[in-house]
Amino acid sequence: ETGVTQSPTHLIKTRGQQVTLRCSSQSGHNTVSWYQQALGQGPQFIFQYYREEENGRGNFPPRFSGLQFPNYSSELNVNALELDDSALYLCASSQAGGIKDTQYFGPGTRLTVL
């Protein structure tokens, strides 16, 4: 069984640029959630996709957007990058969007904004 994978592993961008991060969900999972983990902090929920529809959003501005594809893989797009966007971005998949469902995390993408 393949776990959650993310690409790229590391990324360096400059302020104002745009970035796309990718996530492949675990086999059999139809829900993907994205989290931002700043250095020394716990992860913060960005948004969740369930069967290609957004299913909840955290306190992040609209320049954070996402997509989920028919194979349930997902993208996180961030426009107009700011220095504070530097963080580890984690993707997690689950079998369904249920409250008890375990989320399985990928290794993350480390984004550095200069």
Add this chain to the structure above:
Amino acid sequence: AQSVTQLGSHVSVSEGALVLLRCNYSSSVPPYLFWYVQYPNQGLQLLLKYTSAATLVKGINGFEAEFKKSETSFHLTKPSAHMSDAAEYFCAVSVGAAGNKLTFGGGTRVLVKP
């Protein structure tokens, strides 16, 4: 809104000693609670979860946690620390209509001394 507080951002224990990591939650509805572990430069791995069955939950690697509603706590313990337990630990809560959106605490970094 729900929240999670982890007391102590750093904990140092001797190998073979008890590991106790504290987690208190705030929620107006019955919560579902999770403990995750994060090793350096990796994603999060589920240790255990509470989903309203038994209040004492056993997880992987010898960890367990007890849900105490009266104290709004879900502390994590392991009777005997091993060097491989050195990592960061996160407590998280999932409630009600939020589906399985996770709200994380700030994390506790565990150092194990030989």
